[in-house]
Amino acid sequence: MFKNVFLILLFIHILGDFYFQSENLSKEKNSDFKGIVKHSSIYAISCFVFMIIIVDDWAKSVMPIMALIHLLVDSAKYLFIKKNKNFSIKSDNVIYAVDQMIHILTLIIISLIIARNNFSVNKIEIIDDILRIIEISPYQSFTWILAILFVGKPANVTIKKLLSPFKPSASELETSTPLSLQEYSKVEPESACTLCESKDIQGNMISDEIRAGAFIGFLERFIILILLAISQYSAIGLVLTAKSIARYDKIAKDQVFVEYIY
Known part of the structure; x- marks a missing residue:
């Protein structure tokens, strides 16, 4: 029960915090509190997805709390960045990691609260009939959708943020x-x-x-995801090797690129 609830909440979080947040809005959040309000409003709307498919009224009442906590966490992050103006941009990975860990912890706590009580989910008949015809369980199809969404923008943003301290500076990348x-x-x-x-x-x-x-990068991660699903672990090495061969010319000529990519 806990796993099912957590996956649904994680699905909502991925949509609200990544796919429904543009690059411009992400930058606005760091410079103007209006950006925080806009993002939190969009995140709250994504929470209504849960409210639509959940039958129990008490479970629906939890979702505004989830949206409010998200607003408080992002507001605290905004105030911290504003107060520490000299905070190194290279340390942005730490802020991002802590921010996401708090959000995930919130999802876990809310999932535990909901899982302690029985709740039911509305079935969409058309989708349910299609899944029955192709003989795929709703749970299996949902986990695949969630996995594909995760290896998309969330994985891209996370990798970029966590590797930001090791990214070559502009002066190093300048060619002219x-x-x-x-x-x-x-x-x-x-x-x-x-x-x-x-x-x-x-x-x-x-x-x-x-x-x-x-x-x-998304295609690479998607292919690796499929290979993991069918237990073809050795083929993952071929994907990484092909990636290195495709970038051989860049690797051979740019020492900075070599140090960054490896």
Whole structure:
């Protein structure tokens, strides 16, 4: 009973704290309390998913408490960052880890409270009929959906946050030096416009590469998840080897990249 409740709450948390939170909203949370209010409101709405599928009224009453605790935790995080302005960005991984551990602990406590009492779940007949036809249990299908969601954005954000102290600095990754004001003054107006446009294009290309890299990372984790499910552990090594071969040229030429990727 506890496991079922916890998986449902974890599903809600993953949706509300990751998939329903944009990159801009994530940045706004650190600079403006309005961002905290917006995010907490979206998180509260995701909690209504639980309220819709749960029959028991007392179980429904727990969800506003879950949303309120999330607001309090994120508010405490915001105040801590504001108070400690000199707090190193490199230590952002610690803040993220503590924040998520508190959220998970909250889910565990709420799951224990709900599991102590019997509760029933509304069955959606259409979905239930489809699962019966393809001979897949609702629990099995739900755990797979949860696993796929987890290896997506949550895994991407978690890896990025936890490895942030080891990320090469901007100076280390720079491949070209920006032109000085004197150098810009020597450039013809037409050439200067072309140069600015090329810089914008380069920035857009980098942004596209980051999005492509995140998608490729998701595919890698998804393939590994499938291999784990079918007990093909040796094939995981082939996936990692193929990844290294695909990046051989970058590894051979960029020492900083080698130290970061490995």
